[in-house]
Amino acid sequence: MTRFLGRLGGWCARHGRLVLATWVVVAAALMGGSLVLGSPVSNDVSIPGTDTQRAHDLMKSGFGPGYDPGGTVQLVLYSADGPLIDKRRKQAVEDALARLRAVPHVVQVDTPFRRGGIASNLQIGLIAIRMQGHDSTKPAENTRALSKAADPARAAGIEVVAADSSTPADKEIKTGPSEIIGVVCALLVLVFAFGTLVAAMVPIFTALVSVASGLGVIGLLGHVLDVPKQAGIMATMIGLGVGIDYALFLLSRHRRLLADGVPVMESVRRTVASSGGAVVFAGGTVMIALSALMLGGFPLLATLGWITGISVIAAVLTSVTLVPALLGLLGHRVNALKVPFLRGGGSSGTGWAGLGSWVARRPWRVLLGSVVVLGLLAAPALALKLGPLDDGYGTQGSEPRRAYELIATGFGPGANGALIVVAELPSQVADPKDPVVDQVTREVQDVDGVAHVATPKVNSSGRSILLQVVTDYAPSDTRAADVVKDIRAISLPGVSVHVGGKVAAMADSGTRMSERTPLVIGVVVLLSALLLLLAFRAPVVAVKAAVMNLISLGAAFGALALVFSIGLGSALVGMDAPAGSHALRTLFFSVPIESYVPLMLFAVLFGLSMDYEVFLLTAVRQAYQRHGDNARAVAEGLGSTGRVITSAALIMVAVFAAFIAYPDPMVKTFGVGLAVAIAVDATIIRGFLVPATMVLLGRLNWWCPRWLDRLLPNLSVEGHEEEGGPESRRPEPVELGV
Missing domain, CATH: 3.30.70.330 (RRM (RNA recognition motif) domain)
Structure with a gap:
């Protein structure tokens, strides 16, 4: 695989203009097509085999128009100045009812002046509207048209608002300024990391092209498949994070090779052969984790998982083709436009190497300290409160x-x-x-x-x-x-x-998720460990990596419980307390977390956390094969990757934290969980826990039985053969007499 990637990277670097033009045209065509033709989304939240689904299926048979779920819209009337039955107000409501009955696809309009339609204070009423034959994929547009028809009531001073009958999983989440904030924060991190504006713009440009391409594909898929409404926002979140990170890893290695005097084209070839292989395997783990959601028994989650994975595929493809094309075109100008007072990331990371050496000298103490800290971070997860989320937790004033x-x-x-x-x-x-x-x-x-x-x-x-x-x-x-x-x-x-x-x-969705969660977790851990085994031919390393990722998930769930379930900081992330709450509850109040969110969060986090594991293990493995000293290899591996992993993590945290500003509670929970988990993963786990365990395991890290080594295909991500020198041989498996 490394030879193929090396040849691909070299070809893209030599034909940079063609590759760049192709990607720009493809991204523009896909996005333009989705904008012109539209991006249909589905509000299908069916849960096959549940009692709810049986009830909804029966509702469609013979109960008259509008009893299909999603076919009923309610308009709430409120008269602050007096009763709705006042002659003038009642006439205005009747005029509104007449206009509502004239709206296309409306088959029944229930007056609020019916039994159960008006409150005992006579100031609040409900208009129930049943529709048939309408486009159920556009509930927002349908509701707006109905609300507009009720303008005669508004003209009489009556407040008219539409009630939302959808579930949180059914809500359309629109993009907003969070993407811009995330990109700007990522650009700042890249400027500090590289010290030059040109180098900083390469990952940003690449990520934007990959996100545009992915969103275009997802939008067009809506014409032939049921695409969940959350697909766009999830693809944007994940696509921006991994797209910038993958390009960052490649660019960092390329600049180090240039600093060592390697010619531009050879540097690009070696970069794609080695770091490109790590990108492919890292993207593969994310895809495995997202695809495993199809085992959750919830069609919406299954589709959301693999469709979100399209953005990951786009990020991998642009990283191994568009990035080398840009590097080939730029040549040494990749270091142009230096920012004053910033040295950039051309160094080998002596600070991180020093940390690696410090950890290697006291692995037991570091291990125990890391476990204690991670345990404290994960402890609040015991108070995680799962439950349904209603519009009472929506944005105040919405x-x-x-x-x-x-x-x-x-x-x-x-x-x-x-x-x-x-x-x-x-x-x-x-x-x-x-x-x-x-x-x-x-x-x-x-x-x-x-x-x-x-x-x-x-x-x-x-x-x-x-x-x-x-x-x-x-x-x-x-x-x-x-x-x-x-x-x-x-x-x-x-x-x-x-x-x-x-x-x-x-x-029912909560019950289904709790039943299927062990299966999904087991499959993701097993397949991810298998992929790492193929990559590094080291069973102990593969199992350890999977365990480390599970530990970082504990910290993420602990943060979610602390902020939402316990309520310590819920107001800070923009959650508004129920109306009439006292001052203390306004600052600290608990918010339930939808039952499907932890499973989705697990899949995304497990895949993303594996990215850093792959890059760190690649560097440690390369160092170990050069001199065979395990403790020294750990220190060198941490030193060579610490700076770039930290920069990548900062970018991820910035992107995900920016999405906390979204008004939707589901997006807030993802923003908090992803940001905290990536921060913990890139610091405590990759900086202390992983190096300490690798030092303690010694040669066991790279042990592989000869029979297993013969069975495994040679899919190494390290690309030693691309570097030349004595270590270009395929390393022999470490035998321990087992």
Whole structure:
């Protein structure tokens, strides 16, 4: 593989203009195509095999228009100056209803002046709108059109806001200034790392091209596949981070070779042969981790995983083709435009080498100290609070949160997440007053925590009934999920009771995630360790690397628990406390973390953490093969990679931390978790824990049974044969008499 990459890098360097023009045209064509043709996204959050999915499937059969989930929109009315039934206000509402009925695809509009449609204070009302035949992939556009039709009510001084009936996993997350902030912060880090503006711009330009290409592909895929709405933001986050980092690793090695007097074209060839191989393997681990999400039993996560991986593939491709093309075109001008007072990263990293030597002299103390520190960082994870997240945690003043608060005030907290109960009957009924229907209704009404049960609706076949149930609890309250369980536990002869809706969906997704998490973690760890085994032909190193990555995850989850579950700093990341909270709770209040977030975070973090492991192990392995002194090799490996890994980590942290500014809670949790994990991974783990364990393991690091060495294909990422010299031979496996 290293020979192939070396030849590829050399060809790209010699044909730099062609490669550069090709990438620019491809990126522009893909992005332009997605902009012109549109980037359809899917709001499909189905969970096959769950009771929620069964309820939603039954809702589509014979209950009339608009009962398909996503086919109902609610507009909340609020009259601050008096009751809605005032003659002038009521007429304005009636005018709004008439205009709503004229909106395309609207098949039913329920007046707020109905039983259950207006609050007891007569100032808050609900308009329920059912749609059919509309484009369900554009809920935001549909809601805006309906809200606009209610302008006659606004003209009468009535506040009209649209309630958000989607789940957090269903929300469209739009890009914003966070990407710009992340890129600017990354540029500053690169300027300090390299000391020259030209060198700093190479990774930035490469990453932007790769992100544009990846987003273009994802946008066009929406025309043939169900692309989750979160795919764009996740691809941008991951694509920017790995795109800049991969280019940074290549550029750093190239500049070191230039400083040693190696000609430009030869330097590019050697760089792609060695560091390019590490990039390919690092990208492979990220892809493995993301692809393993297909085992989670949650189609949205599975699709989100492999589609997000497109940005990683784009980052790897641009790193091994576009970066060498730019380096070939620039030549020694890569060091042009030096920034005054900045020396740049041309040194070998004597400070990190000194740290490596210091660790090598006292490995046991460093190991124990690192374990204690990491244990303290991970300890808060025991308080991690998983649960549903509703619009009550949205940005203060946003329309979804305003609607949520008005509904809770007028109709109770449970009205924000009504349960949809669908019961299959043993025989056909024609009347909602049938004894069987009445018995089911009474059983549901008698469940603890049920506040209200609407009049049952019988489907066209007479074999199913639908009940809308309002509980006493907000959707994010864990007691609401208990009500779901109790209703599902209703046992009547021949009757099957199913529960759907927002609360039920979130409860079922949590259960599915908890069931599948061990499988996903096991597969990711196993396949990643196998990839490292192929790369370094060292079983102990492969297993140790997987364990180290799991340790960094503990710190990430500890940070999430501290900020969100315990609430220490939730206000600092932009989470607004519920309205009416006292001053202390405004500063520190707990926020539940969606059940699917830890699994997604695990996959992303495990893959990204492996990047630094691959680059560090590559350097240590090369040093060990030169002189055979394990402790010295560890110190030299840390010295040669410490500066670049630190710079790469700072860039990742800057990019991910910038996304904390997003108003969406899910993006905030990812920003916090990713930023903390990368920071811990690149400092405590790669700077202290990994070197200490490698010193203690000694020759065991590179031990490989001869039978296994013969079985493994030669896929070394180190590229020794590209360097020449005595170490260009394939190293013999270390035997320990085993």
